[in-house]
Amino acid sequence: MTKHTELGLSEEEVLDMYRIMLTARRVDERMWLLNRAGKIPFVVSCQGQEVQQVAASFALNREKDYTAPYYRDVGVVLALGMSIKELMLQAFAKAEDPNSGGRQMPGHFGSRKLRMLTGSSPVTTQVPHAVGVGLACQMNNDDAIAFVTLGEGSSNQGDFHEGANFAAVHKLPVIIMVENNQYAISVALNEQVACEKISDRAIGYGMHGETVDGNDPFAVYRSVKQAADRAREGSGPTLIEAVSYRLTPHSSDDDDRTYRSEEEVKQAKEKDGLISFREYLIAHNILTEENEKEMEQTIKSLIDEATDYADAAPYASPDTLFDGVYQ
Amino acid sequence: MAQMTMIQAITDALRTELKNDENVLVFGEDVGQNGGVFRATEGLQAEFGEDRVFDTPLAESGIGGLAIGLSTQGFRPVPEIQFFGFVYEVMDSISGQMARMRYRSGNTMHAPVTIRSPFGGGVHTPEMHADSLEGLMAQQPGLKVVIPSNPYDAKGLLISSIRDNDPVIFLEHMKLYRSFRDEVPEEAYEVELGKAKVAREGNDVTLIAYGAMVQASVKAAEELEKDGVSAEVVDLRTISPLDIDTIVESVKKTGRVVVVQEAQRQAGIASQIVAEIQERAILHLEAPVLRVAAPDTVYAFTQAEEVWLPNHNDIVEKVNDVINF
Numbered sequence: 001m002t003k004h005t006e007l008g009l010s011e012e013e014v015l016d017m018y019r020i021m022l023t024a025r026r027v028d029e030r031m032w033l034l035n036r037a038g039k040i041p042f043v044v045s046c047q048g049q050e051v052q053q054v055a056a057s058f059a060l061n062r063e064k065d066y067t068a069p070y071y072r073d074v075g076v077v078l079a080l081g082m083s084i085k086e087l088m089l090q091a092f093a094k095a096e097d098p099n100s101g102g103r104q105m106p107g108h109f110g111s112r113k114l115r116m117l118t119g120s121s122p123v124t125t126q127v128p129h130a131v132g133v134g135l136a137c138q139m140n141n142d143d144a145i146a147f148v149t150l151g152e153g154s155s156n157q158g159d160f161h162e163g164a165n166f167a168a169v170h171k172l173p174v175i176i177m178v179e180n181n182q183y184a185i186s187v188a189l190n191e192q193v194a195c196e197k198i199s200d201r202a203i204g205y206g207m208h209g210e211t212v213d214g215n216d217p218f219a220v221y222r223s224v225k226q227a228a229d230r231a232r233e234g235s236g237p238t239l240i241e242a243v244s245y246r247l248t249p250h251s252s253d254d255d256d257r258t259y260r261s262e263e264e265v266k267q268a269k270e271k272d273g274l275i276s277f278r279e280y281l282i283a284h285n286i287l288t289e290e291n292e293k294e295m296e297q298t299i300k301s302l303i304d305e306a307t308d309y310a311d312a313a314p315y316a317s318p319d320t321l322f323d324g325v326y327q
Numbered sequence: 328m329a330q331m332t333m334i335q336a337i338t339d340a341l342r343t344e345l346k347n348d349e350n351v352l353v354f355g356e357d358v359g360q361n362g363g364v365f366r367a368t369e370g371l372q373a374e375f376g377e378d379r380v381f382d383t384p385l386a387e388s389g390i391g392g393l394a395i396g397l398s399t400q401g402f403r404p405v406p407e408i409q410f411f412g413f414v415y416e417v418m419d420s421i422s423g424q425m426a427r428m429r430y431r432s433g434n435t436m437h438a439p440v441t442i443r444s445p446f447g448g449g450v451h452t453p454e455m456h457a458d459s460l461e462g463l464m465a466q467q468p469g470l471k472v473v474i475p476s477n478p479y480d481a482k483g484l485l486i487s488s489i490r491d492n493d494p495v496i497f498l499e500h501m502k503l504y505r506s507f508r509d510e511v512p513e514e515a516y517e518v519e520l521g522k523a524k525v526a527r528e529g530n531d532v533t534l535i536a537y538g539a540m541v542q543a544s545v546k547a548a549e550e551l552e553k554d555g556v557s558a559e560v561v562d563l564r565t566i567s568p569l570d571i572d573t574i575v576e577s578v579k580k581t582g583r584v585v586v587v588q589e590a591q592r593q594a595g596i597a598s599q600i601v602a603e604i605q606e607r608a609i610l611h612l613e614a615p616v617l618r619v620a621a622p623d624t625v626y627a628f629t630q631a632e633e634v635w636l637p638n639h640n641d642i643v644e645k646v647n648d649v650i651n652f
Contacts, residue, residue: 101433112435117399118428122419128389129424132396139378140400162389169384324430325468327437327492 002284003218007225009058011286017058017079017217018281019295021050021274024075026299027084028248030307031091031106035252039311040091044107046074048247049179051273052214053149054079056177056242059224060147066133068117068126068148071107072179076149080114084302088310095316102316115144124154127163127176134172134237145173145231147224152241153184155198164239168205171236175227178239179214181246186259202239214242215273244273331511334504336478337367337443340485341405343515345375348403351489353380355390355407364409365445365504387413391420391442395428398438405489411446411498412455414463425494426469440495441488447500447539447589448636454626457501459538459590464496465567465599471495471520472567476541478509480564483518491520500538523570525577529559532646533577535600536587537563540619540637544587547642556650566596574600575607582613583649587642592620614652617645 004014024046031043046053053075060067062080069076074087086098090109093102099110100118110118117133119126130148137144154160155178167174178198182189195201202209208230212219220242227238245268249256256265281287331339344351353368353375359382362369372380383390387408394404408414414421425438448457464472473488473495475481481499488495526541527548534544541562548558559577563570578584584604586597597618604616619637621627627635 098433098435100431103433104431108431110432110436112432117396118432118436120424120427120431122423125392125419125424128392128420129396129399131389132393132398133400134396135393136397136400136402139402146396158386159388159392162384162386163392165384165386166389166393324432324434326471327429 043252045248050075052242055217055220068130085306088306094313124157134174152180167237173231174237199241209239214244336482387416391417408444411444523573527560529557547639614649
C-alpha cells in the first residue's frame, strides 16, 4: 500500500493536488515579479504553505462545504475553484475581481459562488464568522461543514477564543486549521505563545486537537478528513495545527532579513513540502519528466494569459463609489 | 390595541418577527431562560425553542461574529448586547465587518443583523452602563442607527429593522423601558427607518431630539407654551441615515432651532444636525442654532448624574436664548 492509496486517493487525485500546489507557487512567484516591476501594489505570499492548503481542501467536500480562508490561502482558493484569472484580477485590484471588485487588499478572498466568506484585514475575524456558518449548517440539518484557516499569530486573538469556545459548546461542524508558519510578520513563534503546540489549546475548549506536519500532504489530508467526518456525524469541531514555514517575507513590503537569518530560510527551503511531494510522485511514477514539463508549461501559459487579461482589465469606476454601502 | 410599556412593545416586536419569519434568531447573554437582564426576551425561548432563542457565552465579539456568519446563510439574527457600553468589545464585528460586508464583497454578500442594546442615563447606573455611544455608530457607513422614544415607535421600528437588509443598531433607552405606556397594535406594523416624526407641532422654535430627550423636549415645550412660545418637537427616530428633509422643513417654518442630545457635546449627532441646517437653511435662521448636550466627561457618577444629564430646564434656557437673540 502506498501513502495515497491508503487514504483512498487515486493517482489522478494526487497529481491534481500537486498541480494545484504548483499553480499556487507559480502564481505567487509571478505576483512578486509583477510587484517588483511596479505592476501590482502588494503581495502577501502563500509560499511554503501550499501543500497543507491544497491537501486540506481536498479532504473537504468541495461541492458543498463552506470556507473562510485567510490571506495566504492561494492554495485553498485554487483548490475550491477560483481561477488563476480571478486571482490575477484581485492582485491587480480590477473591477472584475469577483472577491471584492478591487475594494479590498489583495488576498482578502470571498466568493458567494464558491461558498467562501469574505474576509478582512484585522486577523481572526473569520473564526467567529465560520462558527456562525457552522451553526447555520447545524440548524438547517445540512451536512456541510465550515472550514476556517488562520495563522498561528492569529490564534492569540480574542476572536479565536470566542469562536472556538462557541463552536465547542454547541458541537458545531467546524474545522479550525491554524497554518503555523513560525512567524507573525517579524515575531517568532516562541515570542508569540508559551505552549508547545497551538493545538494544545484545543483541550481548553473541549474539542479534539492535533498537530500535523504541514509539509506532509498525506498527514494533513488524513487529519482534515477525520475532522470532517467527526464534524458531519455531530461530534463537533476540531483544531488542527499544520506546521510549515513561511518561505518569503511577510509581504512585498517586508524585509525579513531584519528578524531571521538567511541560513534559517535556506534550511526551511530544503524541507519545502512541494519538493518532497514531487519526489514522492516521481518515485511512484505518477509524475514523469514528460507530464511535469507539460504541467509547468500549461501553468505558465495560464498565468501569462491571466496576467495579460488582468493587466488590461479596467479598474472600478469612481461612479460605483456608493454601490454597496446600503442596499 | 393594548397598553404597553416600551419594553413590552420590544418583546412584542421580537415575538411578532419570530412568528413571521423562521429565519429570525434571538441570542445573547442571558436572553434565553432568564429572558434578558431587562426582560426584553421574556418568554420567547419557551415559545420558540432553544434553537431560535438562545444564550451565548459571555463574549460580545463572538456574538457579533456569529451573527455575521449566520446572516450570510440567510438567517436574520437579532443579537442583544447586554449594555451598549460593552459595544467596544464588539466594535470590529459591527463597524469593521458587518457594516462593510456588502461593500467589500461587491454586493454579493450582506449582513442583515439587528443588534439591540439598552443604553442611556437617568437610572443610576454608572459609566459603561449608561453611555450614549450612538455617535460612534452613526459615523460608520453601512450601518443604520435607530433610537425609539416611545412604545409604538419601538415596536414598528424594531420590526422594520429586523426586516431591513442592512445591519441596524437598535438602541433602547433604559429610562424609557417602563416609564410610560402607549397604545400599541397587536398586529405587525412597520415604522419606516430614516423618517423623523413631528412629535409636537409649533411655530416659534424647533426642538430636535431623539430617545429620552424627546420627552424632555416635549416637557420643555409645554412649559414654554405657558410663556407664549410655541415649540415644535422633531423626534428623529433614526439618527443614521438622518431625515434632513423633515428637519429643514421645520427649520424653515420656525427659523429658530435647539438641538438636544443626551450624549456628550463633542462630535455628536447634534453637531452634525447643526452643520446640515446651516448648509441647507441658513437664510431661514433668525438666530444661531444652539445645542443642549451633556458635558465632555466620562458618564457621570450617580451623585452627579442629575447635574450631568440634559433636562427640560436646560432646553427652556437655550430656547429663551434663541428667542431673545
